[in-house]
Amino acid sequence: MKNSHMLVVLLIVLSVAFPAFQGMQDSANTAPSFEELFSGYFNYTSMSIELHKIASEHPDIVRLYDLTKNTEYGATWMGRAVWAVKISDNPDMEENEPKILVVGAHHAREWMSYEVPMYLIYYLVDNYGKPPTDNDNDGLVDEDPIDMKDNDNDGLIDEDWSEAQATWIVNHREIWVIPMLNPDGVEYDHQISNLGVNGGWRKNCRDNNKNGVFDEQFDGVDLNRNYPYMWARNRYMQVISRNGIAITADSSNPASDTYHGPDDNYDDDGDALVHAPDWFPQHYIYDWNKIDEDPVDSVDNDNDGLVDEDKDGGFSEPETQAIRSIVKTLDDEEGTGNISFSISLSYHSFGELIVYPWGYTYDPTPDDSLFKDLGARMARYNGYKVIKGSDLYLTSGDLDDWLYGAAHTLPFTIELNSQEDGFHPMPEKIVPTCRLNLGVNLYAAEYADVADEAKSINAKSMNIPLPSIEYEHTKDIALCTEDYRVVVRVVNESLAKEVVLWYSVDGWRYNRINMSSIGGGYYEAYIPRQEAGTVVRYYIDVCDSFGVHIYSPKYAEAEAYEYFVDYDIGHGPGAIFMMAVMIILVCGIIYGGLIKTLNIAIKAERRKIDGGR
Amino acid sequence: MAEDRFTSRWGFILAALGAAIGTGNIWRFPREAAKYGGGAFIVAWIIALFLWSIPLLMTEFAIGRKTRKSVIGSFAEFLGEKYVWMGAWIVFVSTAINFYYSVVMGWTIRYFFLSASGGLYKGVNTSSLWYSFISTPYKVIAFHVIAVLLGWFVVRRGVSKGIELTNKILLPSLLFLITVAAIWSLTLPNAINGLKYMFIPRVHMFGNAEMWIHALAQSAWSCSAGMGMAITYAVYTKKREDVALNAFIVGFGNNSASLIAGVAVLCTLFGLSPTIADAYRGIEAGSSGLTFIHLAHLFSLMPVGALIAAIFFLSMSFAALTSLISGFEIAICSLMDAGFERKRAANYIALATLLFGLPSAISISVLENQDAVWSLGLLPSGLFISFIAIKYGASKFRSAFINTEDSDIFVGKWWDLIICLLLPAEFFIMFVWFMAEVVKTSPLTFATLVIQWGTVMFLLVRFRKKLYSIFYSRKEGKKK
Numbered sequence A: 001m002k003n004s005h006m007l008v009v010l011l012i013v014l015s016v017a018f019p020a021f022q023g024m025q026d027s028a029n030t031a032p033s034f035e036e037l038f039s040g041y042f043n044y045t046s047m048s049i050e051l052h053k054i055a056s057e058h059p060d061i062v063r064l065y066d067l068t069k070n071t072e073y074g075a076t077w078m079g080r081a082v083w084a085v086k087i088s089d090n091p092d093m094e095e096n097e098p099k100i101l102v103v104g105a106h107h108a109r110e111w112m113s114y115e116v117p118m119y120l121i122y123y124l125v126d127n128y129g130k131p132p133t134d135n136d137n138d139g140l141v142d143e144d145p146i147d148m149k150d151n152d153n154d155g156l157i158d159e160d161w162s163e164a165q166a167t168w169i170v171n172h173r174e175i176w177v178i179p180m181l182n183p184d185g186v187e188y189d190h191q192i193s194n195l196g197v198n199g200g201w202r203k204n205c206r207d208n209n210k211n212g213v214f215d216e217q218f219d220g221v222d223l224n225r226n227y228p229y230m231w232a233r234n235r236y237m238q239v240i241s242r243n244g245i246a247i248t249a250d251s252s253n254p255a256s257d258t259y260h261g262p263d264d265n266y267d268d269d270g271d272a273l274v275h276a277p278d279w280f281p282q283h284y285i286y287d288w289n290k291i292d293e294d295p296v297d298s299v300d301n302d303n304d305g306l307v308d309e310d311k312d313g314g315f316s317e318p319e320t321q322a323i324r325s326i327v328k329t330l331d332d333e334e335g336t337g338n339i340s341f342s343i344s345l346s347y348h349s350f351g352e353l354i355v356y357p358w359g360y361t362y363d364p365t366p367d368d369s370l371f372k373d374l375g376a377r378m379a380r381y382n383g384y385k386v387i388k389g390s391d392l393y394l395t396s397g398d399l400d401d402w403l404y405g406a407a408h409t410l411p412f413t414i415e416l417n418s419q420e421d422g423f424h425p426m427p428e429k430i431v432p433t434c435r436l437n438l439g440v441n442l443y444a445a446e447y448a449d450v451a452d453e454a455k456s457i458n459a460k461s462m463n464i465p466l467p468s469i470e471y472e473h474t475k476d477i478a479l480c481t482e483d484y485r486v487v488v489r490v491v492n493e494s495l496a497k498e499v500v501l502w503y504s505v506d507g508w509r510y511n512r513i514n515m516s517s518i519g520g521g522y523y524e525a526y527i528p529r530q531e532a533g534t535v536v537r538y539y540i541d542v543c544d545s546f547g548v549h550i551y552s553p554k555y556a557e558a559e560a561y562e563y564f565v566d567y568d569i570g571h572g573p574g575a576i577f578m579m580a581v582m583i584i585l586v587c588g589i590i591y592g593g594l595i596k597t598l599n600i601a602i603k604a605e606r607r608k609i610d611g612g613r
Numbered sequence B: 001m002a003e004d005r006f007t008s009r010w011g012f013i014l015a016a017l018g019a020a021i022g023t024g025n026i027w028r029f030p031r032e033a034a035k036y037g038g039g040a041f042i043v044a045w046i047i048a049l050f051l052w053s054i055p056l057l058m059t060e061f062a063i064g065r066k067t068r069k070s071v072i073g074s075f076a077e078f079l080g081e082k083y084v085w086m087g088a089w090i091v092f093v094s095t096a097i098n099f100y101y102s103v104v105m106g107w108t109i110r111y112f113f114l115s116a117s118g119g120l121y122k123g124v125n126t127s128s129l130w131y132s133f134i135s136t137p138y139k140v141i142a143f144h145v146i147a148v149l150l151g152w153f154v155v156r157r158g159v160s161k162g163i164e165l166t167n168k169i170l171l172p173s174l175l176f177l178i179t180v181a182a183i184w185s186l187t188l189p190n191a192i193n194g195l196k197y198m199f200i201p202r203v204h205m206f207g208n209a210e211m212w213i214h215a216l217a218q219s220a221w222s223c224s225a226g227m228g229m230a231i232t233y234a235v236y237t238k239k240r241e242d243v244a245l246n247a248f249i250v251g252f253g254n255n256s257a258s259l260i261a262g263v264a265v266l267c268t269l270f271g272l273s274p275t276i277a278d279a280y281r282g283i284e285a286g287s288s289g290l291t292f293i294h295l296a297h298l299f300s301l302m303p304v305g306a307l308i309a310a311i312f313f314l315s316m317s318f319a320a321l322t323s324l325i326s327g328f329e330i331a332i333c334s335l336m337d338a339g340f341e342r343k344r345a346a347n348y349i350a351l352a353t354l355l356f357g358l359p360s361a362i363s364i365s366v367l368e369n370q371d372a373v374w375s376l377g378l379l380p381s382g383l384f385i386s387f388i389a390i391k392y393g394a395s396k397f398r399s400a401f402i403n404t405e406d407s408d409i410f411v412g413k414w415w416d417l418i419i420c421l422l423l424p425a426e427f428f429i430m431f432v433w434f435m436a437e438v439v440k441t442s443p444l445t446f447a448t449l450v451i452q453w454g455t456v457m458f459l460l461v462r463f464r465k466k467l468y469s470i471f472y473s474r475k476e477g478k479k480k
């Protein structure tokens, strides 16, 4: 082959290779990969499949439950499941960790309200256990956390979130997410509604008129009127909704959009005097007959020493019973669960609001200013308006009133999106809305313990006195012959109950050392010497008497300080000397040998050439 | 046709050095040194140079110069038909290594272009960059093809105009480039940590068997001793070429390059990593992880990093190319013994590498498997070469083929001792050790190793008569 032919071959090859050159500058996408799933709305089926996938892929931190299994019906009216996802380390145990409840889709047409909880699930499992990552490839790590602010002034928002925060939340909190409380209604609304179009279905699919078929005109219960606390208190009250339409706040009419479900008609406490037949108009004999004589309102209506023991309505639906089955209430009513939630977030749409109790009365709760403050802190993330439920319009029997009244949780309802977006926002809105509210979820989870303490001491805000830690990790090498000394300063020392140092040599199991006070708020501890080559991770844990933990670094083991245990010879002037000696020795042998042998060869070659002459 | 030979001793030495200095000097030596005790490792590595690499190189040079035949032909001549399969094994192993080595060389070329075109900018995620690259077969194949073509272009031009000329240009350039990278790395703020980790002996490691094994293996693999390269290149030397001194020069030269590369890599790694622990993670990340993820990341942090990265990866490409062509030449020389004309032999071997390299280009796990299987194949190769001298009688071999009147230095009795006792012992220890390693870490790899080795050995032994007639007596017959 001629050289010109070879050139042609080379050119052909180069042109084949060119696409490879072109594609070389492929930088990683800054969006997490799971976001692809949020390009359109989930429905019940796709959501169920995804939830099972998540549960099977993350068995270490995820449990999936069908809560209707705990209800008297075993499924929704249409035979579906109400899925609840528990996310926490040691998911089979109920640990002494603050618990958060996130619920979506009480109302069928409010599609965005189940996307936001789904996004939270993905975010937590996707980031769990990841090392702090430079998600936007700018050389900085976690410089722009989830807070809807451009922390690093680069024009992008929240583009480099904190994996450590996600890991820490999973490790130190128990997150319960019920993304779609009302699957029957959602599925029905997906059949009848289109993107971008308002209207649609709100309630669940109870067959109110018992005619065996579901029809819009008569059927369905408004799940968010079906909780027993102050149930039906405001029935028939006309209110003007925020879009200017007069609606009934809470209705006893099964045809109404806000139908609160059937009367209880059941002698919950078993003290009825007469057991009238079913056809008897029981309503007229309730009080004297001791049926539904003590409704859920925190008052002993019948002066029998028991409070709220015979409800007059609510929890008639499998969906609301599903919630009841996990929540621990103050007086452990029948059918309730054993989880005391610190904060709950119930997603709805629309209105761009953060709503807190009460909904049934204009009176403020005793925690009104705490609610306002906590709401305002969450509003930092989504920019929504914080408002008391009844200031919006009166309701009764909603989730928040029950959770606050019966379980003393700090509940919030979040109305997603604006009126223009409506109930069925265009799919492009999904990811931005989910991201906008992700920070709300994370904040609620992260500060649940502080909120609990604030509530318990009747503080007016989240700004309660807590201990804090001043520590700077400076030494990233220790010698294998020395213990590693950690000295921290605890600010507000008097509030600290315990000052503990945790360290790990395998990055997984942590050993505890109680730090000892050396005066002036300073505490010290020694991490015992380790084998050379070990990487030791540690963090400091200060706990107040209520049980709020403050860590340094902020997310404890998820971003623990670390140091490397070096060979003892590695440092100091002796080591430098040793290094110099070795360099001279090694280079002497190798380069000396090379020069020496080359010299012999050069001389030999010269001799041979001379000889040749 | 005039005989195609190295035009001078220096041309031969440069070519042998080019073959010896490969990617292993740059991405393996520094990692192993820092991991296995710094100065302690280097001491063991220098000892291994004298007790394994140089004696073996001498044997190979002597064999090639004596027989003036390819590896297979040499085995036929020294050991006869019965053992000709050993030579074929050596050729097969170096060819099999070349099949994936060209893929590796493709990586280095890609990273040279990547860094030269600004692809390692500040903030790039080098980890996802690397994994997305190796999981995109068409890109890897494209660079594999480029690597094969470059090698093919050189070897088809013959020894003096191809191999010698290429090495005369590339080897000095490579040494210059890697020295520039080393000097730059020494200017980094924490460079001293790199020197510490490289040179301060962690004395307790002298008692660590693993360290000795790894030092021995590094020296064995790095000098290309036992690959058949030295036999092949020696074929193209003058009849009266020296053997012993050349082996020393190649050994020292190879280790000199390793030391410079060690400084460049370790001072960059320890100089730029935020903590020692981070640098240590680079050490633990394996050869490609260290080079293409950790070093690439560190380069991307510095303003001049892109330039240094380009220099670094270009020098790696050069190192890879000069080794790749020696692998080609081993096979070509054998094919030429079998009667093929050079260009045709070069075409065949390039095409074979192109095709049989594809699985390794497509799947990194195939490449890793091939690396595990065939780099261990070098151990028997080394033993087979020493077997020639042992069978011949070490003392006799030394006086007949090494200490000739053309010899510039005299090799003493120590050589007999090393060849007869030490080399087989070293082989045995390393062999058992690495086999146990493979069984422990991946029984599957061990199974594939046994199958691949077994198949190749069986076929070679089974068809030794054919091998003998094709690669040896055919030519002899012609002459007669």
Ligand SMILES: [Zn+2]
Pocket (backbone or CB within 6 Å): A106, A107, A110, A224, A347, A348, A349
């Ligand atoms: Zn709603």
